[in-house]
Amino acid sequence: xxxxxxxxxxxxxxxxxxxxxxxxxxxxxxxxxxxxxxxxxxxxxxxxxxxxxxxxxxxxxxxxxxxxxxxxxxxxxxxxxxxxxxxxxxxxxxxxxxxxxxxxxxxxxxxxxxxxxxxxxxxxxxxxxxxxxxxxxxxxxxxxxxxxxxxxxxxxxxxxxxxxxxxxxxxxxxxxxxxxxxxxxxxxxxxxxxxxxxxxxxxxxxxxxxxxxxxxxxxxxxxxxxxx
Numbered sequence: 001x002x003x004x005x006x007x008x009x010x011x012x013x014x015x016x017x018x019x020x021x022x023x024x025x026x027x028x029x030x031x032x033x034x035x036x037x038x039x040x041x042x043x044x045x046x047x048x049x050x051x052x053x054x055x056x057x058x059x060x061x062x063x064x065x066x067x068x069x070x071x072x073x074x075x076x077x078x079x080x081x082x083x084x085x086x087x088x089x090x091x092x093x094x095x096x097x098x099x100x101x102x103x104x105x106x107x108x109x110x111x112x113x114x115x116x117x118x119x120x121x122x123x124x125x126x127x128x129x130x131x132x133x134x135x136x137x138x139x140x141x142x143x144x145x146x147x148x149x150x151x152x153x154x155x156x157x158x159x160x161x162x163x164x165x166x167x168x169x170x171x172x173x174x175x176x177x178x179x180x181x182x183x184x185x186x187x188x189x190x191x192x193x194x195x196x197x198x199x200x201x202x203x204x205x206x207x208x209x210x211x212x213x214x215x216x217x218x219x220x221x222x223x224x225x226x227x228x
Contacts, residue, residue: 133156139198149168178221184202
């Protein structure tokens with residue numbers, strides 16, 4: 001049994017190492033996007049990526065905030081990820097400033113706490129290679145995308161549990177941005193149970209450039225609104 005467990009661990013490690021994710025491709029900084037639906041601006045998305053080192057090991061802290069003005073609704077994810085593999089260590093989700101869900105990852109397990117009344121907490125066994133299902137744009141930025149690339153990666157969502165990331169490079173386009181035209185990959189990403197969206201990812205450095213679409217889309221802004 002011990003040898004069998006060791007083999008499973010080595011297989012899991014090999015799967016993580018063979019995934020074409022390179023956390024070094026991410027860039028520290030802040031980006032903001034106008035959120036559009038049906039041709040109308042309905043809100044703003046703010047993404048902040050910060051790097052830290054703990055005992056010489058690199059980590060990324062990614063804070064993604066979406067505010068929908070019409071509903072006066074704000075949702076925020078704060079994820080701490082391994083600096084090289086983007087394997088998740090922790091995710092905190094909040095709604096309008098109130099804690100909603102917390103995930104703490106480690107050793108093929110995740111501790112899930114849901115703050116809804118009544119609050120619940122449980123330990124769940126997951127694929128050791130699972131990514132956090134809420135981190136989309138930065139994941140694409142960390143992959144060395146190629147024409148026709150298709151990926152099927154394990155993931156975990158705080159509400160829906162185990163799922164998959166289905167990623168496909170569909171083509172390339174020239175995208176107008178606040179700093180000028182940029183060549184971008186057209187990449188779809190989503191989950192089998194919920195569908196997905198298509199992103200523009202810069203070909204030269206992996207920067208997220210927005211989400212094209214009439215029904216739903218995001219347009220990169222020149223700067224972020226002042227937070228009051």
